[in-house]
Amino acid sequence: MKSIKALLLAGVMMPGLALADSSHYNLIEGAYLQGEINGVEVDGFGVEASLEFFDRILAVASFTDLGLDDDTAGTDLEGDVKSIGLGYIFGRNETASVYGSASYIDSDVRGRLGAFTFAEDSEGVQFELGARMNLSPEAEFFVAVKHTDLGEGDEETTPGVGLVYQFLPALSGTVTFDRNADDDMMGLGLRLNF
Numbered sequence: 001m002k003s004i005k006a007l008l009l010a011g012v013m014m015p016g017l018a019l020a021d022s023s024h025y026n027l028i029e030g031a032y033l034q035g036e037i038n039g040v041e042v043d044g045f046g047v048e049a050s051l052e053f054f055d056r057i058l059a060v061a062s063f064t065d066l067g068l069d070d071d072t073a074g075t076d077l078e079g080d081v082k083s084i085g086l087g088y089i090f091g092r093n094e095t096a097s098v099y100g101s102a103s104y105i106d107s108d109v110r111g112r113l114g115a116f117t118f119a120e121d122s123e124g125v126q127f128e129l130g131a132r133m134n135l136s137p138e139a140e141f142f143v144a145v146k147h148t149d150l151g152e153g154d155e156e157t158t159p160g161v162g163l164v165y166q167f168l169p170a171l172s173g174t175v176t177f178d179r180n181a182d183d184d185m186m187g188l189g190l191r192l193n194f
Contacts, residue, residue, distance in 0.1 A: 023092055023096070023097040023132040023134070023140065024193045025050050025051070025052040025058055025089065025099070026050070026051055026052055026193060026194050027049065027050055027191050027192060027193050027194070028047070028049040028191070028192050028194075029047070029048045029049070029174060029189055029190065029191040029192070030045065030046070030047050030189050030190055031045065031046050031047075031174060031176065031187035031188060031189025031190075032044075032045055032187065032188050032189065033045060033046050033064065033066065033185055033186070033187045034185070034186055034187075035178075035183065035184050035185035035186055036183060036184055036185075037066070037182070037183045037185075038182050038183065039182075041068070042066045042067060042068060042077075043066065043067070044064065044065045044066035044067055045064075045065055046062065046063065046064040046065075046187060046189075047062065047063045047064075048060075048061070048062040049061050049062070052089070056088055056089040056090075057086070057087075057088060058086065058087035058088065058089065058099065058101060059084075059085075059086060059087075060083075060084070060085050060086070060087050060101050060103060061083065061084045061085075061103075062081075062082070062083045062103075063080065063081070063082050063083075064080060064081045065078070065079075065080045066078065066079055066080070067079075075112065075113055075114075076110075076111060076112040077109075077110075077112075078109075078111070079107065079108060079109035079110065080107075080108050081105060081106070081107045081108075082105070082106045083103040083104065083105040083106070083126055084103060084104055085101050085102050085103025085104060085126070086101065086102060086103075087099055087100060087101030087102070087128075088100055088101070094134070095133060095134045096131060096133045096134065097131070097132050098129075098130070098131045098132075099128075099129075099130055099131075099132070100127070100128065100129045100130075101127070101128045102125065102126070102127050102128075103125065103126045103127075103128075104123070104124075104125060105123065105124055105125060105126045105148060105150070106121070106122075106123045107120075107121070107122045107123070107124075107150060108120075108121050108122075109121075122150040122151070122154065123150065123151075124148065124149045124150035124151050124154075124155075125148075125149050126146060126147065126148045126149075127146070127147045128144055128145070128146045128147075129144065129145050130142060130143060130144030130145070131143055131144075137166075138165055138166045139163065139164070139165050139166070140163070140164040140165075140166075141161070141162070141163055141164075142161065142162050142163075142164070143159070143160070143161050144159070144160050144161075144162075145157060145158070145160075146158045146159075146160070146178075156180055156181075156182070156183075157180060158178050158179070158180040158183070159178070159179065159180070160176060160177060160178035160179070161176070161177055162174060162175060162176035162177070162187075163175045164191060169193075170192060170193050170194065171190065171191070171192060171193075172190070172191040172193070173188075173189070173190060173191075174187065174188070174189045174190065174191050175187070175188055176189075
């Protein structure tokens, strides 16, 4: 809770600071994901995109596809999560920015255990609050907290961190790590700024 208050305070204070061309929000990013969800090892890929279409106003979207990390005869599990929403950059200067977003989210999980099959489709909302900090002209560190609510008591809050390193003017590598009480996920990817 203290970290959320600190991010909100920074967001309130930063709009009056000089704007700079740091922390690009016009981007698309793809990543290989691997981790554990409810004790089950999974892997897959994720795609995220954001676009600053008015000063400080963002359009955000993501797609994640995960499945069992190890193939076991007679067992299969896969799922995908889609989201689309709007965000706002509360403040930014030469070295940092603070943002928030609210998205509609749709989750689809399918599985098979022997002859038994199941499918579950849920929808809800996701809120994200984060800060991005430039460590150098090439490196950026970020922290974020996501709160997902799929209704009927199915909600979770997940903090995450990441590092972005710019290889070329428009191309960067990314490393991310998210963890909550039940799940953890690590990502390794590429980001294209435009």
